[in-house]
Amino acid sequence: MIDKELSELKNNIPDIDIKDYKNDVYKKQDKKQKRTKVMFNYRLTLICCLLGILTFCSFIIFGNISNTPNVQPSNDNPDINGTDDRLSSSNDKAFYANKFEMNSNLDSDDIITPYETTFIEFDKPWYKIKANNISEYICLYLDNKVYEKIWEVVFHECCSFYTEVKDGKEYVYCNFIGIERLKVEEIKKVDGIFANLYFALLSGIKTFKVNDEYLNLQEYLKYIGSDIVISEENYIVKNSKNINDLPIQEENYIAIAYFYYQEFDYLYNYVTKEQVFKTVPYYGSMVACKNVNENIYYNSLNNSKEYLLMDVPLKAKGSCCEFFENLKYNYTGEKEFIAFEINNLNNSEYVCLEENYDVPTITLLSNGENYDVLFKEKVNINGNEYYSINELLEINKYIIEQWKTIYEYNVKKYVSSLDKLRSIVPNKFADEFKIATYFDSLNHDFEIDTITSGMVIYETSSEVTNMEPPSTKVGLDYFNKTYVIIEQFSVCFMLEVYGKDINEVKDLISAQWVNDGDVNKLVIIYDDSLIGEKVTILCQYERKIYHHQYTSFLGAIIDCYTNCSLHEYVRVNLG
Amino acid sequence: MKISEQQFDYVYNEYAKELYNIAYGYTLNREDSIDIMQNAYVVLLESNKKFESNEHIKYFLIRVTINESIDLLKSAYKKKVVKDNDILVKFPEIKKEELPYDLSLIVNNLPEKYKTIIVLYYYDDMKIKDISNVLRISESAVKKRLERARNLIKEIIERDYKHD
Incomplete structure (x- = not known):
């Protein structure tokens, strides 16, 4: 029926003579x-x-x-130099x-109305950010092959970390600062608040409107029940109760909002007390997929439990997921689940992946008591009960919409705050990463120093090129060039070109992008061409792209503008 | 490598109508569609891309058309789209479920990836294989999206309109 009606749609197209x-x-x-x-x-x-x-x-x-010294003093006109x-x-x-x-x-402190919408629903303090505890470090064993992937995860999860090489193996000690183990019933609220909070920090917004009352950021935090303390000076965010426990103070910037909204679903990592300890957002690429059984585990030092750290390409389940033992997979009518039973756990724990949405989320479930609250819908697969994450995803969507609104409203403010942000972020992290290899490999005449400091490059394994969706993680601009765009599912970059015509730049980028053959539109979301001689444009792609496409695209851009700064930042994909 | 005039004539005569149809699927507006179609050819004329075949050019043009269409729809002046609700506001006595549904509008409001599939498949009569080439996704993915898009449309109709 629908098919027939759809087939008739083309009959509605007004006829034209193309030759005209x-x-x-x-x-x-x-x-x-x-x-x-x-x-x-x-x-x-x-x-x-x-x-x-x-x-x-x-x-x-x-x-x-x-000329002043040569001018003879004149009593008739004693103020001549002063006038000058x-x-x-x-x-x-x-x-x-x-x-x-x-x-x-x-930089003005405009009132950001979207916050009001988000906030009104939360009329009382509802969450706590618990004291950080050094003993809660977890230890990650890094296998070379997944090194970069792990880094990615580490940075999504940790505000502070350090590395150590022991017995030829490299360990990363990762400190889960602040946001830990939020209660399930609070997760909804947490999303909104954190999204707001991060964005506020990013953009330098200091005023929040709450019930017709204007609050500054600190008041706002207090209002929502947070014990975060923010220094107006430098945006350092500290846990006020246990400030001395923080191992390295300066690393406790609230991640420079690095956990910006785009990764907001990492919050789900903490949805229960201990059972749902870890969620790995779905990234599309899965370098680690094949290695997951062998290499990617992490241990909580507290309870020695093993958790599977995984990032499974949804559509690759046929090829990738067969690597998992005890794969439980079923197709249950409307919903499609993939569940993995993780070996060697005392309690049965599963990873459920629900495919009916564009934003699949992998969640470790367990027999915990709390997730009933969140996961209301149960599905029976082979006699086992699984829980839908519909609700979670609905929240996702809601937040994304909120965020888009805020983002659009603030784009100029946001960009202008970057310099401020950049100036306060420690550069020392940059040394931790493999820098500049990316552009080196492109063999372009490009000033590495101007663009890659602090940039982390994630290369895609060729092993996964046949997978869908492909890797999209191409670069991450770290702290000292923090250009973070709050657009989920986007690849973004900022290009600064000096002394060029903005239209020329735009045309070139658009043309290159089109040439690169992707159907997804490059959207120029910001340009400050009116501000000065520097053309800054901020672009985003609205869908995953292949790494080689992106590489070639950027290469083409660089070819055309050697005197430019190109800042890549996050990727993302989820499509 | 710029394409020759002769080649341009050929690809224009062959594909322009298709591009127009696709653009119309997005914009539901004749003038906009013509504009988009022409823009696609301008991009082609200015492109330095080396095309292996006319089919390659066709895919290229389709991608550009899709991009241009999406771009247009996102532009500020295009944001305001007449919907059922406008009618409902003017005529409050009318209930939404009493209105006949406009399938093209429903398609138009689908998420982009589904809309693209529907437009290519129904407005342009493209084959699954061709869509797969244009979008660079597997044929099975195209089928799946198509099925999901249809289901989504069904859901919307059942939810918002009472029709047998």
């Missing part, structure tokens, strides 16, 4: 080329004029100053005042 519009294609092309040229000339002229004016001003200011000084000073002030005004506009 052919010449317009050439006209459009001409127009586009002219526009690009005109814009380029316009900008060139503008820059020349500005340079001229600046030169002229400099000449007047410095010319007079340098005032002129110079006022010019400078005007110049800087303009700049300041521009920036301060971007």
